[in-house]
Amino acid sequence: MAVVRGRYGPKVSGKAGEAVPSLGYALFATRWLQAPLYFGLVAAQAVYVYEFFGELWSLIHGVVTGHADEDMVMLNVLKLVDVVMIANLLIMVIVGGYETFVSRIGLHGHRDQPEWLSHVNSNVLKVKLAMAIVGISSIHLLQMFVSIHDASQRELIWGTTIHMAFIFSACILAYMAGPMEARAQSLGHNSRHVPPQPCACAADGEAHHG
Numbered sequence: 001m002a003v004v005r006g007r008y009g010p011k012v013s014g015k016a017g018e019a020v021p022s023l024g025y026a027l028f029a030t031r032w033l034q035a036p037l038y039f040g041l042v043a044a045q046a047v048y049v050y051e052f053f054g055e056l057w058s059l060i061h062g063v064v065t066g067h068a069d070e071d072m073v074m075l076n077v078l079k080l081v082d083v084v085m086i087a088n089l090l091i092m093v094i095v096g097g098y099e100t101f102v103s104r105i106g107l108h109g110h111r112d113q114p115e116w117l118s119h120v121n122s123n124v125l126k127v128k129l130a131m132a133i134v135g136i137s138s139i140h141l142l143q144m145f146v147s148i149h150d151a152s153q154r155e156l157i158w159g160t161t162i163h164m165a166f167i168f169s170a171c172i173l174a175y176m177a178g179p180m181e182a183r184a185q186s187l188g189h190n191s192r193h194v195p196p197q198p199c200a201c202a203a204d205g206e207a208h209h210g
Helices: 023-065 070-101 115-119 122-146 153-192 200-209
Strands: 002-005 010-013
Touching (some): 070 122, 122 153
């Protein structure tokens, strides 16, 4: 049994001459355990689709029967927007997380490929998720201000404070992601433009000729 140097680390060659994956390969393969989690999020998205059409039916029924005033219509519309934004957040987590941590989807050239998916990484995904959470928090805060007569002062203060905390966290993540992304691009650029090292044997030959 011999050790063969592979691209991603050493492999152990068996009796049949086939390469047996090393321990690192086995650990890397455990990333597929995350795949059922993303399918679970797909099921959660189906629940939100059901919730969306339930809210839409309540809005239409209230308008047709005349039981919905302007404030009620606005609150129901905000609920619909809230459901859509949460569904968008789920799509980011499902597609971006699977692409980043499990396996490449291979959508290059597809007409429906999201623009952000072409350069997605863990830093970009964190910033986009933070921005999506800020948007969802804004919808909830707007719902509280629309029905301000039904909300207590304590609820308004806490809602505004939590929303500002979300904004502050998103700004910190965006500020940290900028230099990290620039450093990663710089390292990738330098690795592609490393000058070839002269061969030692060629240098020895020139020395002999000289």
